[in-house]
Amino acid sequence: MACSACLAITDSQTYKDTKRFYYTYVNKPAVVDYTVAEISPIDSRLTKTFAKMDKELTQLERALDGILDITNVEAITNLFSQFSWISHVYALSPEGEVLGAIPSYVPDNVNFAYIQEKEIKAREIIAEIQENPLGYEIILFRPYMMSGEIQAFLAVTFDPKSLLPYVGDPSHVLFLSEQAPFWTGEHYYEDTPFALDWTQELKSKSYDTVSNDSYEGAWIVRYYGGQRLIYGIMEEKGKE
Numbered sequence: 001m002a003c004s005a006c007l008a009i010t011d012s013q014t015y016k017d018t019k020r021f022y023y024t025y026v027n028k029p030a031v032v033d034y035t036v037a038e039i040s041p042i043d044s045r046l047t048k049t050f051a052k053m054d055k056e057l058t059q060l061e062r063a064l065d066g067i068l069d070i071t072n073v074e075a076i077t078n079l080f081s082q083f084s085w086i087s088h089v090y091a092l093s094p095e096g097e098v099l100g101a102i103p104s105y106v107p108d109n110v111n112f113a114y115i116q117e118k119e120i121k122a123r124e125i126i127a128e129i130q131e132n133p134l135g136y137e138i139i140l141f142r143p144y145m146m147s148g149e150i151q152a153f154l155a156v157t158f159d160p161k162s163l164l165p166y167v168g169d170p171s172h173v174l175f176l177s178e179q180a181p182f183w184t185g186e187h188y189y190e191d192t193p194f195a196l197d198w199t200q201e202l203k204s205k206s207y208d209t210v211s212n213d214s215y216e217g218a219w220i221v222r223y224y225g226g227q228r229l230i231y232g233i234m235e236e237k238g239k240e
Helices: 011-022 041-065 073-082 113-117 160-167
Strands: 086-092 098-102 126-132 135-146 149-158 173-177 181-183 207-211 215-224 227-236
Touching: 041 073, 041 135, 041 149, 041 160, 041 215, 041 227, 073 086, 073 098, 113 126, 126 227, 135 160, 149 160, 160 173, 160 181
Parallel strands: none
Antiparallel strands: 086 098, 086 149, 126 135, 135 149, 173 181, 173 227, 207 215, 215 227
8 A cells, every 4th residue: 555645755855855954965866777778689598598507506506505514414415316417526624535425436536635725715615627537527615614724525526518408409508617618519619709818808808799700609707616607609690
């Protein structure tokens, strides 16, 4: 139900009345811009393509942050039913030594010793990107601290390509980091307009459009555990 007394009050009136009480104008009149921004077809497609995948990444980060006890085996095991695309979950010592793993098989190339070199803040999820014989994997580290000292880590690993089912047709989708491309659709990376010096590009941009003689595309940055992941979509010129 509307308040009849409130109907006489406007942003402009409130602004003027403050002059009487405080001898100066305290509040400026509120101005709302109702102009509807136009979204290009490729920008709209970029958003729709990565929405489900981005939701999965966000939910994993939150689920890992929500495991308050590293000995909660049920919660840790449930990660696999919530996120079928993850590969391993490890319990680690402060030095990165593997104390336990689900599945129990630990690949020979696994090495988390580098986690000792990271500046750790309480409950801050840290992401790392590592290359292995099968390509690249992303590792999320969830630290457990007591009195400001690291006691242990949970580490979740996954192949970025395992998320492709969430983007529909991946043939014109690019998923990469500033270190390396994870997926470039049906194209050779060097043939795409995304073959850029990403460290330089990301100094001043979090979104841009790109093109070359054959293709045009758009990309956007997604910050994840301190890493910069890049979502991109590409199409042949002259096609929507």
